Amino acid sequence: MASYSTNEFKGGLKVMLDGDPCSIVENEFVKPGKGQAFNRVKLRNLKTGRVWERTFRSGESLEAADVMDREMEYLYNDGEFFHFMEPETFEQHQASADAVGDAAKWLKEQDVCTVTLYNGAPLAVTPPNHVILEITDTDPGLRGDTAQGGTKPATLVTGAVVKVPLFLEIGETIKVDTRTGEYLGRAKED
Amino acid sequence: MGRSYMGSSEMTDSLWQPTASLEALRRRAELLTDIRRFFAERKVLEVEVPLLSRRATSDPHIESITALCNGDPAYLATSPEFGLKRLLAAGLGDCYSLGKAFREGEAGGRHNPEFTMLEWYRRGWDDRRLMVEVGELLSRVLGIGQVQSMSYRELFLRELQLDPHSAPEEALRHCTAREVELSFAPQSRDECLDLLMSHRLEAAMGDGITLLYDFPASQAALAKVVKDDSGTPVARRFEAYVGGMELANGYWELTDAGEQLQRFETDQRYRGMHKLHVYPFEERLVDALRVGLPECAGVALGIDRLLMLAGGYSTIDQVIAFPIERA
Numbered sequence: 001m002a003s004y005s006t007n008e009f010k011g012g013l014k015v016m017l018d019g020d021p022c023s024i025v026e027n028e029f030v031k032p033g034k035g036q037a038f039n040r041v042k043l044r045n046l047k048t049g050r051v052w053e054r055t056f057r058s059g060e061s062l063e064a065a066d067v068m069d070r071e072m073e074y075l076y077n078d079g080e081f082f083h084f085m086e087p088e089t090f091e092q093h094q095a096s097a098d099a100v101g102d103a104a105k106w107l108k109e110q111d112v113c114t115v116t117l118y119n120g121a122p123l124a125v126t127p128p129n130h131v132i133l134e135i136t137d138t139d140p141g142l143r144g145d146t147a148q149g150g151t152k153p154a155t156l157v158t159g160a161v162v163k164v165p166l167f168l169e170i171g172e173t174i175k176v177d178t179r180t181g182e183y184l185g186r187a188k189e190d
Numbered sequence: 191m192g193r194s195y196m197g198s199s200e201m202t203d204s205l206w207q208p209t210a211s212l213e214a215l216r217r218r219a220e221l222l223t224d225i226r227r228f229f230a231e232r233k234v235l236e237v238e239v240p241l242l243s244r245r246a247t248s249d250p251h252i253e254s255i256t257a258l259c260n261g262d263p264a265y266l267a268t269s270p271e272f273g274l275k276r277l278l279a280a281g282l283g284d285c286y287s288l289g290k291a292f293r294e295g296e297a298g299g300r301h302n303p304e305f306t307m308l309e310w311y312r313r314g315w316d317d318r319r320l321m322v323e324v325g326e327l328l329s330r331v332l333g334i335g336q337v338q339s340m341s342y343r344e345l346f347l348r349e350l351q352l353d354p355h356s357a358p359e360e361a362l363r364h365c366t367a368r369e370v371e372l373s374f375a376p377q378s379r380d381e382c383l384d385l386l387m388s389h390r391l392e393a394a395m396g397d398g399i400t401l402l403y404d405f406p407a408s409q410a411a412l413a414k415v416v417k418d419d420s421g422t423p424v425a426r427r428f429e430a431y432v433g434g435m436e437l438a439n440g441y442w443e444l445t446d447a448g449e450q451l452q453r454f455e456t457d458q459r460y461r462g463m464h465k466l467h468v469y470p471f472e473e474r475l476v477d478a479l480r481v482g483l484p485e486c487a488g489v490a491l492g493i494d495r496l497l498m499l500a501g502g503y504s505t506i507d508q509v510i511a512f513p514i515e516r517a
Contacts, residue, residue, distance in 0.1 A: 007297070055389065
């Protein structure tokens with residue numbers, strides 16, 4: 001595998017650190033006036049999601065990590081694994097609950113997600129930024145209360161719980177931002 | 191492309207455009223005018239020295255950019271220091287240069303390989319007296335009244351309870367390992383001190399103007415080494431910091447030709463041993479010192495960083511029209 005020198009470090013670059021694949025978040029070149037040059041780097045461990053800070057001597061290198069992001073369609077969950085398919089090759093991948101992590105609560109069949117592959121196997125799953133999901137459980141709606149701006153919890157078909165306006169009912173579909181878990185609006189009827 | 195970048199800056203920015211705002215470029219012009227006025231009032235003469243030279247710095251931590259001139263290697267100046275000192279030895283009095291300097295491999299939020307440097311010399315002054323003038327220039331340009339002076343030792347003692355001159359190397363290593371997450375084991379006292387300074391102490395200096403003086407003798411560069419009140423040999427060197435950012439580096443200048451030659455040779459040996467490029471060093475500076483460099487103090491100040499502070503900009507790209515990626 002190739003390696004990258006500190007002067008090639010930039011946000012998003014995938015490298016190996018302490019045996020784990022990491023994504024570079026930030027690379028700051030540090031050089032005291034008459035002293036030696038260092039690179040102060042923040043890296044996200046792609047296995048744990050934790051952000052590490054590490055200082056390198058300028059010119060040091062790290063091995064590249066065999067990590068790539070692929071757009072894939074979510075197929076189904078067989079109780080143990082989540083199955084995804086590459087839309088062009090129809091190649092299927094199964095991801096463990098560990099790899100899917102928090103994304104699980106937003107996954108709806110046929111939605112297109114970003115699956116991060118490490119050495120060819122799913123390491124992490126990022127749901128679409130916006131998803132449209134049906135409300136399966138919430139307190140009865142309060143019509144005429146649209147102006148109040150109050151909210152109540154609603155459980156969605158995927159199991160996620162989001163805060164929604166009081167007037168929404170079971171069976172309605174809503175649009176949610178998966179990055180913040182925020183309700184964005186009622187989905188348009190087709 | 192796997193991902194859509196619609197609406198992001200990658201697609202809408204055009205690489206022909208400056209990265210600095212027009213407002214920042216106007217501020218730059220005002221700053222240069224202010225600086226020239228400051229020195230005109232004080233009768234310090236502006237001079238020009240070569241940007242392209244057959245000789246290069248021997249400083250082990252500074253790499254020169256090599257060009258070709260009339261078919262032979264020439265080096266872009268990493269500072270105007272050698273030219274200015276040769277002029278001082280030739281009898282020119284107080285003088286300054288305000289122009290470009292170049293350093294290979296230095297790029298980041300606070301570095302561009304091509305940058306603007308102000309460097310000036312005061313005949314008959316020492317570092318202490320020049321520090322006062324640096325404080326005056328910075329106060330005037332930045333509108334900051336508060337200037338504090340502190341020795342390198344005081345800062346280390348206050349923040350880390352360590353004496354940087356006398357602490358055992360083991361204690362320095364221990365402290366560095368505790369304060370900084372490293373991918374390597376530091377190899378020298380100076381490497382530990384540099385790491386502690388850049389990762390821990392710069393941020394601890396506060397928002398005002400800080401003038402830090404009496405550096406370890408091992409970091410003397412071209413400053414005189416003199417014993418301080420406690421009898422410790424220290425480099426009569428100072429640095430100016432504002433808001434944790436290093437702005438200027440000044441010396442009570444070494445005037446001894448023999449010692450100058452020795453420091454050049456030590457640097458060249460270090461470069462050879464560490465597989466760094468060994469450039470031809472400036473023996474004409476040694477010749478000038480032999481004839482006699484008057485006692486003087488000199489300081490170099492980064493103008494791009496000063497502009498960042500004056501205008502509240504967070505990266506150097508915001509104050510340079512065309513940084514290296516667009517140059």
